Amino acid sequence: MSGPVTAGGAPDHASLPVTGPTLVTSRHRPFAHIVSVEGGQALAAFDTRGSLSGLSDDERIEIGSIVTITTPSSHIIGVVTGLSVPMGSYEVGEDATRLMELDLVGEIVGNIADRSFKRGVSLLPALGDAVARASHQDLELIYSARRKPAVTIGSLYQDADIPAAVMIDDLLGKHFAVVGSTGAGKSCGVAAILHAIIGQYPESRIVVLDVHNEYSAAFRGQAEMISPANLQLPFWLLSFDELASVFTTFDEHQAEDIEILHDAVLYAKKRYVDATTGRQSQILKRSTEGTSTSTISVDAPSPFRLQDVAGYIDEQLGQLERTQSLVSLRRMKIRIDTLTTDVRYAFMFGSITIQDKMAEILSRIFRIPSAGKPVTIIDLSAVPSEILNVVISVICRMAFDLGVWSKGQLPITLICEEAHRYAPTDQAAGFEPTRRSLARIAKEGRKYGISLGVITQRPAELDATLLSQCSTIFAHRLSNESDQRVVRSRSADCAVSLLDFLSSLGDGEAIAVGQGVAMPMRIRFTRLPLDKQPASQSAQFSKFWVSQGMGLDDVEKVVARWRYNRRDED
Numbered sequence: 001m002s003g004p005v006t007a008g009g010a011p012d013h014a015s016l017p018v019t020g021p022t023l024v025t026s027r028h029r030p031f032a033h034i035v036s037v038e039g040g041q042a043l044a045a046f047d048t049r050g051s052l053s054g055l056s057d058d059e060r061i062e063i064g065s066i067v068t069i070t071t072p073s074s075h076i077i078g079v080v081t082g083l084s085v086p087m088g089s090y091e092v093g094e095d096a097t098r099l100m101e102l103d104l105v106g107e108i109v110g111n112i113a114d115r116s117f118k119r120g121v122s123l124l125p126a127l128g129d130a131v132a133r134a135s136h137q138d139l140e141l142i143y144s145a146r147r148k149p150a151v152t153i154g155s156l157y158q159d160a161d162i163p164a165a166v167m168i169d170d171l172l173g174k175h176f177a178v179v180g181s182t183g184a185g186k187s188c189g190v191a192a193i194l195h196a197i198i199g200q201y202p203e204s205r206i207v208v209l210d211v212h213n214e215y216s217a218a219f220r221g222q223a224e225m226i227s228p229a230n231l232q233l234p235f236w237l238l239s240f241d242e243l244a245s246v247f248t249t250f251d252e253h254q255a256e257d258i259e260i261l262h263d264a265v266l267y268a269k270k271r272y273v274d275a276t277t278g279r280q281s282q283i284l285k286r287s288t289e290g291t292s293t294s295t296i297s298v299d300a301p302s303p304f305r306l307q308d309v310a311g312y313i314d315e316q317l318g319q320l321e322r323t324q325s326l327v328s329l330r331r332m333k334i335r336i337d338t339l340t341t342d343v344r345y346a347f348m349f350g351s352i353t354i355q356d357k358m359a360e361i362l363s364r365i366f367r368i369p370s371a372g373k374p375v376t377i378i379d380l381s382a383v384p385s386e387i388l389n390v391v392i393s394v395i396c397r398m399a400f401d402l403g404v405w406s407k408g409q410l411p412i413t414l415i416c417e418e419a420h421r422y423a424p425t426d427q428a429a430g431f432e433p434t435r436r437s438l439a440r441i442a443k444e445g446r447k448y449g450i451s452l453g454v455i456t457q458r459p460a461e462l463d464a465t466l467l468s469q470c471s472t473i474f475a476h477r478l479s480n481e482s483d484q485r486v487v488r489s490r491s492a493d494c495a496v497s498l499l500d501f502l503s504s505l506g507d508g509e510a511i512a513v514g515q516g517v518a519m520p521m522r523i524r525f526t527r528l529p530l531d532k533q534p535a536s537q538s539a540q541f542s543k544f545w546v547s548q549g550m551g552l553d554d555v556e557k558v559v560a561r562w563r564y565n566r567r568d569e570d
């Protein structure tokens, strides 16, 4: 714990981090005085006169408690970030010196009739200033966030009667992250945030990239459920980088493979345009007037046929004097065959007839119009892991481009569960196009109304730029030291020392810091009824191990599902 230096050479104190209810004090009356001020932090000593026992729960001072410090011109608001008893004095019972570390986060100014709260402290406290617990009215003023559109996502830990509100434009416009160990309540927290948003904004546009198929249970009737079984995401929507990652393998021949793929795709795209000119829809025709095959880009999401790609390769293979490597050509041919015949890839490579349905796909994924379903849940649990990254990359890229080309008039929030899996810190482990798509949204998305909600249980393994671009962080219980350190270092908020206590939070509890909240706060997310909770991921041993479950027939069914990749069937 990095406490400020005590004034007057107070004894070194051994920090005794306290995780549960601790030092008890009376409310509203000053119970401590400032003994040290340094930068945005202060240290206060408890007045230990009188009994410390017999007080009710809401009079305790704990980590995350909010206090006010009275100065001649304002009430400074502090968050308790540390509690300790200096070494050598903790045996002496109620007379012991008790210290409280505070982060100074804002101030209440004005007279009784017209008080307002602002973040930041213009006048620091002086030694001896009195510290009291913040009153209900103070808390209401701080957290009411009246000036900006806000939604309620839970309640304040300190005072359950005070709703915890997030300012929606700041929360979504500048990205948010939800971190915490498995089972700490991240998915439920996200569901609580989303339910609050769609309750108030029926025309929201939220796309959940659901890698474990958890969210469909939480948004029945309010969400469009998309899975590989019911959506075609044609391969021609892929950028060239994405195509290359699907069609080529990282080895010494990759450069040659990519060159062949480039020529083949360009050839196929030109052939498609030649073959279809005159058959386009009126709108597309008007917008493509003047386009000739010479201006076609290998990167543009324009349709082409895989048969033409295969045809190009066959032609090269048939030539006696070819410049390309035989190994690469043959590998490419095999890869195309595999992708077009494997059922698991059918949603991307299965369709033989190519139709330019890009507008239809966009309107379905991004809910335009929303038709009463503001949320899209894309179940990615059945997508083979080797193309999961590609699928996520395409969706993120389409969201971003839609934002750019619609000039920011279609704000979209993308919720990325398990983001460390497809945007990892380790550059070598990551898939470059996905990382790039996400980084582009993180850096430039706010201009175009495209925002990210990044969820991870391993913040230390998540791409560093992604986390540092998230202006609001909801930190659930986080036991791993390196993860805690990363969250602390990525958070720009002043009360980061609050995050020292991440290991002690209860389920469904979080510390919220950043621009989306009026002030750093320890919150309890709204308790969601079962039908609004994401399906739990934990397998239930106790349920299935008490009665005889499956027989051979059932195993046959499992095998069939496994083989044909039909997860939804029973």
Ligand SMILES: Nc1ncnc2c1ncn2[C@@H]1O[C@H](COP(=O)(O)OP(=O)(O)O)[C@@H](O)[C@H]1O
Binding pocket: 180, 181, 182, 183, 184, 185, 186, 187, 188, 189, 192, 507, 508, 525, 526, 527, 528, 529, 533, 534, 535, 536, 537
């Ligand atoms: N806000 C909440 N409302 C209701 N139940 C919750 C809430 N937060 C956590 N829980 C409980 O905790 C369990 C784990 O939460 P979950 O969100 O799945 O954790 P995580 O996504 O972090 O692994 C849930 O199945 C639920 O029983």
Ligand SMILES: [Mg+2]
Binding pocket: 186, 187, 188
């Ligand atoms: Mg989860």
